[in-house]
Amino acid sequence: KSFLSKIESYNITGKQWVGSESWITQAELASDERKNILQGAIGFALPQASIPGLREFLLSLKPSDEPQSDVIKAFWEKFFDCSFSPSNTSTMCNGTEDLRTVSSDYTDVTYFRAENNVYKAVYLVAYALHALLQCRNGSNPITGKSCVTRNEVRPDLVLEYIKYVNFTTQNGAKVFFDENGDSVAQYDLVNWQMKEDGSVEIVNIGQYDTSVPEGEKFKLKENTEIVWGGNSIQVPRSVCREPCPPGSRKAINKRKPVCCFDCFECPEGTISNQTSPECFVCPPEFWPNEKKDQCFPKPTEYLSYKEIMGALLTGFGCVGIFLSLLTSIIFLTHKETPIVKANNSELSFLLLFSLKLCFLCSLTFIGRPSEWSCMLRHTAFGITFVLCISCVLGKTIVVLMAFRATLPGSNVMKWFGPAQQRLSVLTFTLIQVVICIFWLTINPPFPKMNMKYYKEKIILECALGSAVGFWAVLGYIGLLAFLCFILAFLARKLPDSFNEAKLITFSMLIFCAVWITFIPAYVSSPGKFTVAVEIFAILASSFGLLACIFFPKCYIIIFRPEQNSKKHLMGKIPP
Known part of the structure; x- marks a missing residue:
């Protein structure tokens, strides 16, 4: 009471009190001044139960039953305001007064708490004595030890037999002890619900009983209203800091105390969920969502036909194939004309075929x-x-040989006739085939998930396998292109109205410029842009060869047919 008085003086209200068994059922602690303090107090109390037969026994008790008991005489005089000895202030007690007409704590025996434990303890000792004194055939049937007479009963023997006791009282309470010597734990969960006048109603809202199976030991009563501290119906949370949210x-x-902690957002690439207070890293193929509470598979990135850049490059590749096919048709329909014959029609058709393959191979770079x-x-x-550069190189050598053959006494053309031209193209191509076979045999390209460049997505790309093999392929192409450029450059000023060496020089200049700029762009481009750069280089160099070598001839064949004559090509007719 003194403690609650101090609480009153500091006006500490609205708190959730959790009471121990020693005071949670002491209704006399309640008062009008404390109703805002103790409202909603909750705690475990000894179970409340009635003792069968006790009321009838107490109410039937008379002073004549125990004439020597001063206690009975004292409370009898108090209840009936009488006296057993002559007195001028009160009437004489006759001992026949009826206790049923009195309302007091003595007569109110409906529910007991601590008294019920005394009742069970008495029965416990009685059952232990009964077990101890049993005797059949000279031994105790429970323990098998020798029989004990009433004169031999000792406290330690009673204590020994108490652990074998197992009974249920008349009010339904189970009494027994487990292997550790612990009795059944039975408690009521009570709630203080203060009234306007300051009195309290101690409401039983649940039970705790260890004698029932797991999962059923603690039960709250259904449809029971619980009042919490501050006269609230919301369950209070006794925490310094709410648990850290996911992420x-x-x-x-x-x-600060250990329950008062700080929460920080998980670092990039990590998550936390309700089962883990710490952040942990997602697997390599996964990335956190925005809330950082789940790991989701990383999106994959590659140059696809469905995206704009992939569709544009595919479109340019198809245009290149169409133009190459159209040029082939034009040359095929005019194969007997001087301009087609003069430029080695066999190598021209082979070059057009290789250009179609170049445009087609660009499409293999698109897709998963x-x-x-x-x-x-x-x-x-x-x-x-x-194959393409070999054809261009063959045409360049043919141009040089043709003008060498016009010199008196020269028979150089017999050393580079059609058979030698086919053989040179085949030889140059076979060398590249051998390089590719070695590359594919030793360490071929393979699909790879690149997770180093971007943290939040996976780049699907083709790893080179052997970098030496890749650069050997590119180096061989560059070597042939450089050789072709040198030879075409040397033949650019040879006399002719239609000197093909000039066109080859310009086409090789474009080809070399494209592939020289390709190298730094290829190395520095990230993800799918690396593939796009390579496709662009293939298309740009292929369009350069097609436009520089064949478009001028197609222009003459279609729009300037008068220039498509032997005399004009030999320079005998001025342009």
């Missing part, structure tokens, strides 16, 4: 990388481009 981690503050597509795209690119 954050807990950090202990050394200056697979084991076969990775090997195909690089080898097809290397072989088709060598």
Whole structure:
């Protein structure tokens, strides 16, 4: 009471009190001044139960039953305001008064708490004595030990037999002890619900009983209203800090109690959920969502036909194939004309075929990388481009040989006739084929998930396998292109109305410029842009060869047919 008085003086209200068994049922602590303090107090109390037969026994008790008991005489005089000895202030007690007419704590025996434990303890000792004194055939049937007479009963023997006791009282309470010597724990969960006048109603809202199976030991009564501290119906939360939400981690503050911690957002690439207060890293193929409470598979990125850049490059590749096919048709329909014959029609048709393959091979770089597509795209690119450059190189040598053959006594053309031209193209191409075979045999390209460049997504790309093999393929193409450029440059000023060496020089200049700029762009471009740069280089160099070598001839064939004559080509008719 003195403690509650101090609480009153400091006006501490609205708190949730958790009472121990020693005071949670003491209704006399309640008062009008404390109703805002103790409202909603909750705690465990000894179970409330009635003792069968006790009321009838107490109410039937008479002083004549115990004439020597001063206690009975004292409370009898108090209840009936009488006296057993002569007195001028009160009437004489006759001992026949009826206790049923009195309302007091003595007569109110409906519910007991601590008294019920005394009742069970008495029965417990009685059952232990009964077990101890049993005797059959000279031994105790419970323990098998020798029989004990009433004169031999000792406290330690009673205590020994108490552990074998197991009974249920008349009010339904179970009494027994487990292997550790612990009795059944039975408690009521009570709630203080203050009234306006300051009195309290101690409401039983649940039970705790260890004698029932797991999961049923603690039960709250259904449809029972619980009042919490501050006269609230909301369940209070006794925490210094709410648990860290998903996506954050807990950090202990050394200056505060352990329950008062700080929450910080998980670092990039990590998550936390309700089952883990700490942040942990997602697997390599996964990335956190925005809330950082789940790991989701990283999106994959590759150059696809469905995106704008992939569709544009595909469109340019198809345009290149169409123009190459159209040029082939024009040359085929005019194959007997001087301008087609003068430029080695066989190599021209082979060059147009190789250009179609170059445009086609650019399409193999688009789409999801697979084991076969990775090997195909690089080898097809290397072989088709060598075939293309070999044809251009053959045409350049033919131009040089042709003008050498016009010198008196020269028979150089017999050393580089059609058979030698086919053989040179085949030889140059076979060298590249051998390089590609070695590359594919030793360490071929393969599909790879690149997770180093971007943290939040996976780049699907074709790893080179052997970098030496890749650069050997590119180096061989560059070597042939450089050789072709030198020879065409030397032949650019040879006399002729239509000197093809000039066109070859310009086409090789474009080809070399494209592939020289390709190298730094290829190395520095990230993700799918690396593939796009390579496709652009293939298309740009292929369009350069097609436009520089064939478009001028197609222009003459279609729009200037008068220039498509032997005399004009020999320079005998002025342009």
